[in-house]
Amino acid sequence: MKLASIDNKTRDGQLVVVNKELTKAVKVPEIAATMQFAIDNWKETEAKLQHVYENLNADKIPDTFDFSSARVLAPIPRAYHWADGSAYVTHVELVRKARNSELPESFWTDPLMYMGASDAFIGATDDIMIENEEWGIDFESEVAVITDDVPAGTNPEDALHHIKLITIINDVSLRNLIPNELSKQFGFYQSKPWTSFAPVVVTPDELDGDWTNGKLHLPLYSTLNGKCIGSPNAGIDMTFDFGQLIAHASKTRSLMAGTVIGSGTVANQGSLNGSSCLAEVRCLEIIKDGKASTPFMRFGDRIEIEMKDRNGNSIFGKINQVVKEYKK
Template identity: 45%
Template structure:
């Protein structure tokens, strides 16, 4: 099943079903008005939505209309919680080697709690105060859970994953480096994330959903060409393990979003990277200094996952706008 949130002028939008080919939508406000409402009553609501989705996919749903990505918000325009992991060790190792950073633990997931009260739509311009702050994209996958009890095991956590989504975790790298030195974590360096318009249930992935991982490449296009196409299945910790880590000492409420961190592969010289910072780290290691600049006003990035049927989540296709004067 595929779900999206139609922008109806309210903060949380209106929940709609989306056909598998991303060709049509169907309002489902008689079942659940918003995605958050659906997540809080998932066992009941999902059965009703699945029956409606079956009719939509077979052309028998009265009231269906064309899908328009530009009319959609993020699947969850605001969430109770955004917990972002760093589940790809290659990314951390490259950054550590390039900038002589201290080693990080490899036996537990890395995770921070970021801004959750706003997720930008995948088509809207992103406004930043200054290009001097080091504007960077980060292609990630994420999962949305229902209510997760404290102390859940990784095996039990798998059963709490309700939806998978595609995220651009925007970062301001110059500010991030300064904030990391304080030891208090990120605030200014982590503005709102963006999300592709469609969230999907894990069964939509077929055999590409395995071991709490999505075994598909995530394509990043930047500066008119392919920037990266790293396999999201190369996570050192699966989403179920990230959830169990987050829930060790607290319960997670329905609508919590758990991110994978920047997608990165050991074969980065073949598949490329999912953020500029990693490309710069590789350049520093191999050429002595970084050469790829961070994003400037007017530049755009496109992030997408494709299957045989076409785009899985729809695309994140965004332009940077610098509001201040540099």
């Protein structure tokens, strides 16, 4: 099943069911007005939404609209909880190597995770509004999941059953603000502006055999100004699967329905399939040439992020954003 939220002049948007080809959609206010309501009441709404999805794909619903004609918001425009992991330790290892810093052994057994701003997420075609290019604007292509209620102390195996929806995201980073923030030893804040989401979220069954053991085994494509920066497989070199990430997040407290958990920047060892962020590209240049030559993003740059199934069809729709100057 595929779901999205479209603009209806409210903060939480209008929940819609989208067909498999991402061409048609239907509103379902009688089932759930918003994504948050749907996930809050998943035991009651899932089967009803699935029924609509099946009828939509069978062309049995007359009251549909062209999905591409709607202004699509983030599937869940704001959430109670957003936590981003760093599940691809090979990426962290590379970054550390570029600055001649040793990787702590614990990074391979204990996930890195930070809590991000979830009061507003932005849609797949919304501009990335940044005030200053000198802040080091970077994209980060990731996989993300949305959970139902997760009890505190949930183990990794049980945590997988709490994953209800899956998507891809662009977790924008301002790289040149990060060192000062981390030097305070209190985490990210200013260096993490709003996170962007693909147009739709999908249920795990929609991914067939490509979703196994809490990992999505497909390439994630990142294209900057028409040039493919990378297409690493999200299921390879993922040190911590989503069950482990959710278990980590829920170790000492429950997670509420609608919690979003990110994978961190998708990366494959040795970056053989390219990179999912410019920071990694620059690290590879530093290791090879002693200095970085690729600049961070500038105003006017376009970043596209997409994942396709084995037949070449877009699963979540495309993130397609332009970086623009924010003026007060």
